[in-house]
Amino acid sequence: MRGILSYGAYVPYRRLDRADIRAFLGSGGGKGTRAVASYDEDTTTLAVEASRVAMRAAPAGIVPSALWFATVSPAYLDKTNATAIHAALRLDADAAAADFGGAPRSGVVAWRAALSGTGTVLVVAADIRTGLPGSADEAGGGDAGSALLIGDGDEGAPVLAEYLGAASATSEFIDRWRTPGENRSRQWEERFGELQYLPLAEQAWKAALQEAGLAPGDLDLVAVTGLHTRAVRAAVRKLGVGDEVVLDDLGASVGNSGTAHPGLLLAAALDRAEPGQVIAVLSLADGADAFVFRATEALPAHRPARTVAGQVANGAGLPYAKFLSWRGMLTLDPPRRPEPARVSASAAARSEAWKYAFVGSRDRSSGAVHLPPARVSMVGDAIDDMDPIPMADTEGTIVTFTVDRLAYSPSPPVIFAVVDFDGGGRLPIELTDVDEADVAIGDRVEMTFRRLNSADGIHNYFWKARPVRS
Secondary structure, eight states, X not given: OEEEEEEEEEOOSEEEEHHHHHHHHSSOOOSSEEEEOOTTOOHHHHHHHHHHXXXXXXXXXXXXXXXXXXXXXXXXXXXXXXXXXXXXXXXXXXXXEEEEESSTTHHHHHHHHHXXXXXXXXXXXXXXXXXXXXXXXXXXXXXEEEEEEEEEOOSSSOOSEEEEEEEEEEOOOOSEEOOTTOSXXXXXXXXXXXXXXXXXXXXXXXXXXXXXTOOGGGOSEEEEEESOHHHHHHHHTTSOOOGGGBOOOSTTTTOBOGGGHHHHHHHHHHHHOOTTOEEEEEEESSEEEEEEEEEOTTGGGGOOXXXXXXXHHTOEEOOHHHHHHHTTSSOOOOOSSOOOOXXXXXXXXXXXXXXXXXXXXXXXXXXXXXXXXXXXXXXXSOBSOEEEEEOTXXXXXXXXXXXXXXXXXXXXXXXEEEEEETTSOEEEEEBOSOOGGGOOTTOEXXXXXXXEEEETTEEEEEEEEEEOOO
């Protein structure tokens, strides 16, 4: 049986209230909120966080044979972005890492390839959606990541959702496009797109159900998504299913996260599905792709601890002016300090396990934990007698902290804390996803993979700490 072995999603902490757009600009906006990636997040870090949720819930010992990453807003061109995710997850060198990109459809295409292929494949998608200030894309977009671990189940790694079938329908027409280098996409007149999408949606939907041997009435949970809002709404009415089985598209709370959104909606469905229930996902992007899964008896025991609904409910607000600054739409006066220097490629390669996977060292004789890893123990006389100790999933406690308003940051102030990790290890480290008034000695924190800065086109990734939330 082939299907989903584990899954996860990541919704950034910050939310933009769409009403603030109109209050600031006098136009645009709307109702509800949209999720916003922090200034220190990009699609690579979003993908790492979604992957960590999925891999924590995966059976112990399961190792992906490949990692595929899909996005339309990659941190790099000419360089494989999946390799940084691969390093952060500490995957073996023989696990291939590859990018799927260029269009929102690339995410579900990667699903299709993994589901019809062999091996255990971690398919990750992430997008940061934006648009010009006051535009529908700015208000309706959202930032998120999603991850599916796809493979053949066995007794040790049961399938949580059996793959029953899929189908695609493709047609060349102009709907949404963006030329390289542009920071916004454009869209053709909506009625034309609706006329193009509807027959494709019906074709893929019917073919997927036929392959699964099911009728619309057999479906229990249905998710429909796409960046063409009008076509999505019209397609829902053509599926032959009742309103009660159609899932919330999260547009009012998260926004549409593009390439990541089908995975985000599937994760939300799996969070609530009962064993035996059938889930269908229909995605509209340059055609239509439909997938059908059946939840298995193993699902309830292997759900991620961090659900989509929990993350959606756990956000905090962000002023619109700061949103524009984080998006590069509003340039603020920087701190009077030298900008960051370019990261050293050779130093990064030498310390890959520490830099990308937050792996310290533990003295075999005394048990002392060293962060960063050390050759000479701070306890006793041991030299080069250490074991690597992964610390990315270890929580800690704030011992002391400082609020620095002078250090260079695109979003000052910088909050720096000394953290004592559970089981040993102390490290001064930057906090993120928190306001200075909410930090206190004794607070519990967890690690999150972030982009510290960028210089000369090179992104400097490392780990920060954030408050422990659901």
